[in-house]
Amino acid sequence: MANLFKKLFVKEVQEVQSEATTAPLSDEQINEILIESHKIEPAQFIVGCGRNVGRQRTNNEDALFAHASTIAADSKDFPFGIFIVADGMGGHNNGEVASEIAVRATGQYLMKKLYDPLFGLSPHNPDESLQEIMRAGVVEAHRMVTKHAPGGGSTLTAVLLIGTQMTVAHIGDSRAYGIYLDGRMQALTRDHSLVKRLEELGQITSEEAATHPQKSMLYRALGQGEPSDPDVFTASLPQPGYLLLCSDGLWNVVPDDQMFNIITSAPSPHRACQNLVDAANAAGGPDNIAAVLVRLSD
Amino acid sequence: MLLDRYEIQEIVGGGGMGIVYRARDTNFKAIRLVAIKEMISQVTDPMVRKNIYQIFDREANILATLRHPSIPHIYNYFTVDDRAYLVLEFINGKDLDQILSETSTFIPEEQILTWGIEICDVLEYLHSTKPEPVIFRDVKPTNIMINTSNHIMLVDFGIAKLFESGQKNTMVGTQGYSPPDQYRGEATPQVDIYALGATLHHLLTLRDPRLEAPFSFNERPIAEINKNISKEFIAVVEKALQYESGDRFQNASEFKEALIAAGQKTGTLVHTAFPTASIARTSGIKPLWTFRCEDEIRGTPLYHGGNLYAGAYDNNLYSLNAANGDFNWKYPTDGGISGKPTIHDGKIYFGSEDNLLHVVSSRSGKVVWTYFTNGPVRSSPRLGQGHAFLGSDDAHLHAVNLSTGRLAWKTEASSPIRSTPYITDDRVYYGSEDGDFYCIDFRGEIKWRFRAKRSITSSPVVYKDAVYFSSLDGILYSLDANSGWVIWRFRMGKGSISTPYIVDDKIFVGSADNVIYCVNAQSSKEIWRYTTDHQVTGSPIVYKDSVYCGSVDSHLYCLEYLSGRVRWQFLTEGPITGTPVINEDIIYFGSTDKNIYALLA
DSSP: OHHHHHHHOHHHHHHHHHTOOSSOOOHHHHHHHHHHHTOOSSOOEEEEEEEEOOSSOSSOOEEEEEEEEEEESSSOEEEEEEEEEEEEEOTTTHHHHHHHHHHHHHHHHHIIIIIGGGSSSSOOOOSSOHHHHHHHHHHHHHHHHHHHSTTOEEOEEEEEEETTEEEEEEESSOEEEEEETTSOEEEOSOOOBHHHHHHHTTSSOHHHHHTOTTTTOBSSOBTSSSOOOOEEEEEEOOSSEEEEEEOHHHHTTSOHHHHHHHHHHSSSHHHHHHHHHHHHHHTTOOSOEEEEEEEEOO | OBTTTEEEEEEEEEOSSOEEEEEEETTSSSOOEEEEEEEEOOOOOHHHHHHHHHHHHHHHHHHHHOOOTTSOOEEEEEEETTEEEEEEEOOOEEEHHHHHHHOSSOOOHHHHHHHHHHHHHHHHHHHTOSSSOEEOOOOSGGGEEEETTSOEEEOOOTTOEEOOTTOOOOOOSOTTTSOHHHHTTOOOHHHHHHHHHHHHHHHHHOOOGGGSOTTOGGGSOHHHHOTTSOHHHHHHHHHHTOSSGGGSOSSHHHHHHHHHHHHHHHTTTTTOOOSSSOOSBOSOOOOSEEEEOSSOOOSOOEEETTEEEEEOTTSEEEEEETTTOOEEEEEEOSSOOOSOOEEETTEEEEEOTTSEEEEEETTTOOEEEEEEOSSOOOSOOEEETTEEEEEOTTSEEEEEETTTOOEEEEEEOSSOOOSOOEEOSSEEEEEOTTSEEEEEETTSOEEEEEEOSSOOOSOOEEETTEEEEEOTTSEEEEEETTTOOEEEEEEOSSOOOOOOEEETTEEEEEOTTSEEEEEETTTOOEEEEEEOSSOOOSOOEEETTEEEEEOTTSEEEEEETTTOOEEEEEEOSSOOOSOOEEETTEEEEEOTTSEEEEEEO
């Protein structure tokens, strides 16, 4: 398995090379050099998605959106992606409606503002900053959810991927993780849940948090009250590695190290998502499950 | 706008009874600022409402009769609809509660002593007003402001009371600062004396009495908490804090005399004049050495191998021994030197307003070669890939071959380039005076370009895939270094030519709005800000757990890296426009007072 990764991720190859002595090259080393000579531009990424109702609910209130494209030309040469996970809440069918609207409204806004200008004879960068656009997208989603799913609410975790960086807008308790091949699995987002807040304030321990009866109570969500103030930040991509977006139906029941093993051992992001959903259901599948996994090679 | 006269500018505070605004009195052409206290009653109970109005009314009437330098003037008192307004002198400064929460170290004894004497002075005045004394009844840090001249102002006369002897009242005041007799409803001068004692105890020990059991000061002896305080001063404070009112000072003038006597005995009162309201260490910092040039130093020195290299507006580049400031050599050019020199392979590279890039031997100060541009060079050279990159007022970025001293290529901009280029493995980034920002490759071809609304004199910094710089348009920018997409914009109060300094995902930058900002690089959220008394044009630098930055107000500031609290400040005799450098706990910087300073960091 380790060899496969060295083949997939060129950075590993370079590190190995730098340690090489003057001794004759091993077959493995020669193989790696051959692979590097086939390196193509631009950098690319592969996306997988999984969405499942789980084993205890009858309707699926999780929604997701994944868009990936690559532009390789003289003036612009970079991958572009928009990934969103939303987890709805609220009685009747409002939860399903809210998360679907949240995903559609955000996706539409971002595509129009960021994707359309890349085409045509004179592609141009948008006038507003990426973070301003992401914020405006969340405000638009909030407006649409309030209008079309009154009483409903939704989490929203949206990642805009351009080149080597990602800009994240986040509200609620869905999560984005950066996963590195050296074993690090970092939650990039912070849950806006009451229980997480209590834990941050040192009022309860993480063990108490895991079994707390009000585990899913949020203090910030789309469609609830005042226009929501999302967390927005920009960071370098976990490259080489993975970016995972998921709802609490996954992270609540599958521990981090298990998720890490599933993701890094699967042959493709698509298969990894399937295995993540299976793992959540094997753990009881108490909630809807949504996951978007992006594999980033260097 | 209130009464078509007061233009509300911002909310400056809020208390139990309402909001305090800063406003401008438009009856005057000159800018006259006032504080307006607004009392909105959301209380529906008519009795409570009436009571609140009475308190407000009382404050207005008490203030109208008082005249003392430590009591704000009252200008007006009126009601509009359901709201009552009190127009007062605007006090520019901080209250002692803010000062307490911002300090991490003990406040100097002489400072607390001076404040204590001033508070006694105003209490003495209040207690002696005719026909009836005024008892303030709520002496505590939040009600004592320190204005920008470091004098105290007593604010919030909401519960001050004209003393009527023998009359019992309900408890008012603030738990922790109020004496036992006040809990019994008494309002005598001893109440204010105890509360001042409690306030001084809080200032000396930094232990907040609101968080402790009432009347427990004797369980927190000052001498055990703060060993620097003289026993004379402690004795005075302890007398004011006696449980029985009869054991305290009998009046404020007795208290004041005792404080003055304590100060004179210990010698602390000899030098009480503090130049600013800052509570930080301002004096007592002695430079390790200074070196005087013949004209201003506006740029940034370079430390290398035990020597300091600095350019001055007397046209010379100086080489000094960094340990003692001894003169090694100077090299004359024909123009002022504003940038920061750089060193490579025993040679110093720097630009001058004589249009040249100079390259001199770091050992002898003898010229090795020069390179001519068609305009003054204010940008500092950067070296990479065997070339020196520098901007010039001739509106070109020049790439000069280090081994031949000849031009490799130059890229045209539409205006002078004063920003210093940033070099990465395969890109060069720089700004220009008409607001264009460029990313070019090592062949001089433009990869992308971005336009700010005004000039970019600040030098860019690349950090984790993003490039950061500030502009005279008042914005700190974060751009994707590969594509030039704007990631975020952070708005400052005014334009900036300060170069950002970045460490641990925190950006430090100065601005013409006098502020040193600390901003999160990922989210553009402000972490803290520190306001100096003039523009900040140089760059902050971080060393260990401190931020060092000069200001046009002539001070070099040392701030806490995490909080922005001032640790110390050092006054020079002219604006500091460059950036300090630090090596092994010694900080070096130049000032427009013509001196180069070396201080312990």
